[in-house]
Amino acid sequence: MRLLVPFLSIIAASVPTVVAWGAAGHEIVATIAQIHLHPSTVEQLCDVLPQYADCHLAPVAAWADKVRMHMRWSGTLHYVNGIGDHPSQHCVFGDEGWAGSPGHNVLGAVRNTTMWLEQGNPGAEEALKFLIHFMGDLHQPLHLTGRDKGGNGVKVKFDNRVTNLHTVWDSRLIAKSLRTVPQNYTLPLPSRRIESALRGTIYDPYVRQIMHEGVLGRFAPLIDSWTSCPPVEGSTARPYPPAWKPQQFPLGARIGSARTPPRGLPPTDDGVVCPYAWAEPLHALNCEIIWPPALDELVSINNTYLELDTPEYAGRIKDQWLVEQLLAMGGIRLAATLNYLFAVDGVEGTSSLYHME
DSSP states (O other): OOOOTTTOOOOOSOOOOOOOSHHHHHHHHHHHHHHTOOHHHHHHHHTTSOGGGTTOSGGGTTHHHHTTTTOGGGGGGGOOOBTTOBTTTBOOSSTTOBSSSTTOSHHHHHHHHHHHHHTTOSOHHHHHHHHHHHHHHHTSGGGGOOTHHHHTTOEEEETTEEEEHHHIIIIIHHHHHHHTSOGGGGSOOSOHHHHHHOOSOTTHHHHHHIIIIIIIIITGGGHHHHTOOOOOTTOOOOOSSOOOOTTSOOOOOOOOSOOOOOTTSOTTOOSSOOHHHHHHHHHHHIIIIISOTHHHHOOOOTTOOOBOSSIIIIIHHHHTTHHHHHHHHHHHHHHHHHHHHHSOTTOOOOOOSSOOO
16 A cells, blocks of 8 residues: 555554654764755755755754654554564564554655655655664664564663663664764865765764764775665566766756566566665564673663673674764665655765865
């Protein structure tokens, strides 16, 4: 079924409380996306975004969490729960089906908000704000498992404070990174594109670090794969955006009208937009690193909980630059999707991320 996001008003009344990344995380994803938007995309988005956003994605990135209490139908669209999924011992991503109503999950939400915007339906502002948020949710791996409400029901310690596993990934790991960003990233980078996307926030230095050391550094060989979907046999549609170098912006182009997923692909995916294919390897991280086996081995006695701010857990995640990679991946995929939807047909250009102008 097609989920008409801007006008859907009825869904299951009881939904678990799950929040991905926190406001800062969602805004970081949106800011990285802003850096990678083609100028013609920004021009189009200015007409869709609310005036207070000032043509920027970040001010609306957390909107979908703020409206959940009175848009209760949207609650299940922030996550997806695979039946039989139980990290850390057993990770399955849809092999046995999905819990809940068909399509009423973050995979369906990404596809349907994209289609809603592509078709030019009324309610574009609301659909855009949802898409910006859901793309962030898709890249928080605990939103891809239903065990203990995505880790909300699992108490742990972080920095010797009692919290839960979801909150560690929602905000604590990001907050720890914000405190340890090298001082030189408080200064502007020699890039007008990057600096024009920053808004004087506490996380600006972190975005600079992710861009300089990640997107233009260790992540550069991976970025082409981030914005591609599995090839569809017999399809003439090319991936979006056109191939781009790490020093360049992805340039989008319209491919056609709404598409029907080819036979054999998940109903959310096609050769252009593929939230399932993007999310599947991220879900596997729940078994690989995010949900430590010690959580199942530990018996809580006298409010004793597993400490995760350790070299073995938080240190390993930082060494792998895992949080930074997920934030960058979410931002670049969001930008690619928006460039696909909004960039002017036939645009050309290779604007450098780093230049002294």
